[in-house]
Amino acid sequence: MVEELEKTAKKCRRLIVDMIHKAGAGHPGGSLSAIDIIVGLYETQMNVDPNNSEDENRDRFVMSKGHASPAVYSILKEKNFLTQNDLDGFRKLGSVCQGHVDMKWTNGVDFSAGSLGMGLSFGIGCALSAKMDGKSFQTWVMIGDGETQEGQIWEALMAANYHKLGNLHLIVDRNRIQNDDFVDVQMEIGDIATKINSFGWNVKEIDGHDMAEIIDALNWSKETKGPCAIVAHTVKGKGVSFMENNPSFHGKAPNNEELRKAMEELS
Amino acid sequence: MSAPSSGGASRDGYGAALLDLAVDERVVVLEADLGKSTKSCHFRAEYPERTVSLGIAEQNMVLVSAGLASCGKIPFASTFAIFSERAFEQVRNGVARPGLVAHFCGSHGGTHTGTDGSSAQSIEDLAIYRTIPGMTVMHPSDDISTRELTKQLLKHDFPSYTRTARNKTPRLYDDESVRKLKIGKGSILREGSDIAIFSCGVMVHKALLAAELISKEGIEVTVVDMHTIKPLDFELIDRLSKDVKGFVTVEDHSVIGGLGSAISEYVSSKNPIKVIKIGVEDKFGESGESEELLDIMGLTIERIAESCREI
Numbered sequence: 001m002v003e004e005l006e007k008t009a010k011k012c013r014r015l016i017v018d019m020i021h022k023a024g025a026g027h028p029g030g031s032l033s034a035i036d037i038i039v040g041l042y043e044t045q046m047n048v049d050p051n052n053s054e055d056e057n058r059d060r061f062v063m064s065k066g067h068a069s070p071a072v073y074s075i076l077k078e079k080n081f082l083t084q085n086d087l088d089g090f091r092k093l094g095s096v097c098q099g100h101v102d103m104k105w106t107n108g109v110d111f112s113a114g115s116l117g118m119g120l121s122f123g124i125g126c127a128l129s130a131k132m133d134g135k136s137f138q139t140w141v142m143i144g145d146g147e148t149q150e151g152q153i154w155e156a157l158m159a160a161n162y163h164k165l166g167n168l169h170l171i172v173d174r175n176r177i178q179n180d181d182f183v184d185v186q187m188e189i190g191d192i193a194t195k196i197n198s199f200g201w202n203v204k205e206i207d208g209h210d211m212a213e214i215i216d217a218l219n220w221s222k223e224t225k226g227p228c229a230i231v232a233h234t235v236k237g238k239g240v241s242f243m244e245n246n247p248s249f250h251g252k253a254p255n256n257e258e259l260r261k262a263m264e265e266l267s
Numbered sequence: 268m269s270a271p272s273s274g275g276a277s278r279d280g281y282g283a284a285l286l287d288l289a290v291d292e293r294v295v296v297l298e299a300d301l302g303k304s305t306k307s308c309h310f311r312a313e314y315p316e317r318t319v320s321l322g323i324a325e326q327n328m329v330l331v332s333a334g335l336a337s338c339g340k341i342p343f344a345s346t347f348a349i350f351s352e353r354a355f356e357q358v359r360n361g362v363a364r365p366g367l368v369a370h371f372c373g374s375h376g377g378t379h380t381g382t383d384g385s386s387a388q389s390i391e392d393l394a395i396y397r398t399i400p401g402m403t404v405m406h407p408s409d410d411i412s413t414r415e416l417t418k419q420l421l422k423h424d425f426p427s428y429t430r431t432a433r434n435k436t437p438r439l440y441d442d443e444s445v446r447k448l449k450i451g452k453g454s455i456l457r458e459g460s461d462i463a464i465f466s467c468g469v470m471v472h473k474a475l476l477a478a479e480l481i482s483k484e485g486i487e488v489t490v491v492d493m494h495t496i497k498p499l500d501f502e503l504i505d506r507l508s509k510d511v512k513g514f515v516t517v518e519d520h521s522v523i524g525g526l527g528s529a530i531s532e533y534v535s536s537k538n539p540i541k542v543i544k545i546g547v548e549d550k551f552g553e554s555g556e557s558e559e560l561l562d563i564m565g566l567t568i569e570r571i572a573e574s575c576r577e578i
Contacts, residue, residue: 056339103337104365110337111366118357121327125334125342128319132295132340152357155327163319 001213009039009211012074013239014266015087019070021259023091026099029249030144031071033175033208033234040214041140041171042075045222050080053107054159059137060126062111064119065144065173066100067251072109073097081108119143120170122159127168138222142171146178149187150213154199160227161200169221170201170229175236177247193231201229208232240265275435278374279466280413282306285343286417289314294421295335297321297330297344303433305345305374319494329357332369341421342370348373348389348391348430355395362426364401370420374429376406377519378547378564379469386552389430390547393467394524396428397497402495403427403450406518406526408471409438412454415445416494432519434557439471439492453500456523459487460576463507466517467493467526469557470545470566474517475570486575492531496526499533508534513541513578517571522546543574 012035042048045089047059063072073090076082077127078081082096098105111122123141130137147153172192176183183189197203202224205207206213214232221228236250237243240262245252254262278485286309288294297319302308306439311318319335325346332342345376351358351373362369378388396404403425407413413431420427440448448454453465457478466474471492478488489507493500508514516527527544534540547564561567 045388062334102365112360115356115360117326118330118361121330122334122337122361124327125331125340126338127334128331129335129338129340132317133338152324152326152330154325155322156330159324159327159331160320162322 002215004209005039005043008043008078009036010266011077012039012071014263015077016076017240017254017259017262017266019073019087020089020253022088024253025091026070026253027067027251028243028254029177029236030065030173030175032203032240032243033236034068034142034173035071035074036209036211036240037142037171037173037214037232038071038075039125040211040218042079044215045138045140048079048108050108053081057135057137059131060110060139062119062123062126062139062141063101064141065111065116065147066113069097069099069101070077072101076108079108108174116144116147120153120160123168124156124163124165127165128163128212129169131165138167138169140169140171142173145172145174145176145189145192146183146186148172148189148192157196157199157201165227166225168227170227172229172231173234174231175230175234177236177245177250179250181247196229196231202226203229203231205231205233208234209238276432277407277410277413277436278306278431278433280410281345281372281374281417281431282309282405283428284414284417286308286313287414288421291341291421293339293341293389295319295340295342295343297328297332299323299325299346299350301346304347305372307343307345325354326357327353330349330361333361333367336367336369343370345372345374347387348376348392349387350393352389352392355450358396359399363402366401368424368426371431371453372428372429372431373540374431375386377432377469378552378560379519379557381557381560382554385551388552390521391422391524392428392430393496393526394528397524397529402497403495405450405495406430406467408468408492409436409440411438411445412440412448412470412494415448416450417515419450430468436469437472448494451495451498451500453503454492454494455489456492457488457490459489460486461511462513462515462578463489463491463511464515464517464571465491465526465530467496469519470517473566473568474571477568477575481572481575482484488575493526498528499529501533504530504533505538508538508540513543515543515545515571515574515578517545517566519566520546541578543577545571545574
């Protein structure tokens with residue numbers, strides 16, 4: 001199982017790098033850091049069906065760090081929500097694959113992101129709705145570590161615990177790089193796990209590229225009472241050596257030569 | 268804890284409407300620690316299981332509304348008009364852009380809010396929400412019209428912002444006339460062939476009094492309660508622009524971007540007609556009683572009458 005998922009993740013990495021290259025723009029770094037967790041989530045937790053994508057009982061995935069849209073589009077292709085043709089249109093006029101994930105445009109996307117700090121609040125709305133209606137669907141939210149600099153994240157962390165939302169799950173992609181530079185250069189966020197825990201959440205820290213750990217943590221989150229957060233320590237650009245831990249690949253497309261090298265490494 | 272004040276302000280109409288709407292199980296109410304002020308407190312008392320307290324955190328409240336709306340709920344969220352502005356981008360990006368239907372109410376709008384001072388006196392809310400694609404923007408004039416228009420939001424397919432007022436104003440409708448109101452359609456309260464006054468909110472009553480005043484001088488004025496600023500009632504504006512010599516717009520809001528701007532923008536390219544805009548002249552208010560504030564801002568019956576004479 002772990003091995004299968006790792007293969008899927010590698011396939012998704014190739015899709016990510018390829019679609020960003022074709023678009024000539026996009027965010028490879030944060031897509032590659034998040035993809036192992038996203039694959040683990042869709043392959044072991046998410047109850048979704050491309051033929052019934054609006055099912056009110058489906059699990060929700062709220063991708064708050066919406067610039068990492070290629071990661072979402074790659075798994076949606078694997079799950080038959082999108083086609084290769086859709087991915088080839090990434091960032092092009094009229095494409096269902098908008099620059100940032102957008103529920104209005106893309107089958108299988110549950111949230112319109114692009115402005116950081118909003119997704120956890122949206123997830124609270126979904127989780128509250130399920131609770132009011134006695135529905136058992138789960139809401140999974142992924143945010144970036146730089147995103148925790150937004151004050152709204154802390155409003156939401158406070159509210160989720162107050163409303164005892166055990167059906168809400170947060171994943172922090174702790175890749176340590178944001179738009180301009182390293183997170184600790186731009187605005188030190190420190191021990192994010194302890195901070196979230198102090199807001200009343202259960203928190204688990206994992207290696208966000210270890211598929212076995214990812215699967216365990218997702219199960220733990222689902223089985224644990226009250227809101228749970230997984231702080232996933234990741235490497236920005238993971239899987240492509242020259243993108244790894246390199247702030248310049250936060251929001252830059254690979255050129256032809258870089259694409260060739262990346263695909264070689266991901267083969 | 269202070270007790271909620273009794274009826275007579277448009278915010279009371281909002282509170283009453285929420286109770287009317289409660290029969291629909293999809294309706295949920297969101298509060299940011301101002302339910303006693305915006306009057307959602309009455310819904311909370313009756314339906315605590317469908318009331319969501321978010322604390323003093325407007326940005327979170329807007330996106331929680333969006334999440335609820337995405338799951339089939341019909342959220343009604345309220346705070347002071349001025350504090351809703353803090354979450355403007357959340358309304359824009361989190362609600363309107365994905366086409367979600369959630370309804371926001373900003374109470375204590377305008378300088379009429381009074382003694383709290385300029386920090387609480389939103390004079391730009393109508394302007395900013397009007398710029399969001401697909402957004403409905405309303406500012407009803409009394410409690411029962413607010414109740415009626417808020418109730419109509421249940422079947423409204425667009426996100427909305429409604430401004431209500433803190434302080435009491437005279438009723439302009441009765442149980443029968445209020446039923447004729449419709450979102451997006453201006454309501455003619457008085458007919459006259461010389462001039463048309465378009466007004467909204469607390470200023471509609473003053474517009475009526477100004478019309479009475481100059482009627483004695485032989486100037487006959489149509490007064491429209493333009494409770495919906497967006498979508499604007501183009502049909503009515505077109506008709507009146509052919510019938511009268513000029514328009515006067517009256518609002519407790521900045522002259523930049525509000526009702527007067529909306530009407531001017533439309534008629535300037537369509538059927539140019541003189542428009543005199545009465546509103547807050549690009550300045551902040553201060554503490555004082557409602558009437559004192561309206562006076563120093565020039566939002567007076569006499570000034571409305573004078574503008575009509577000028578045309």
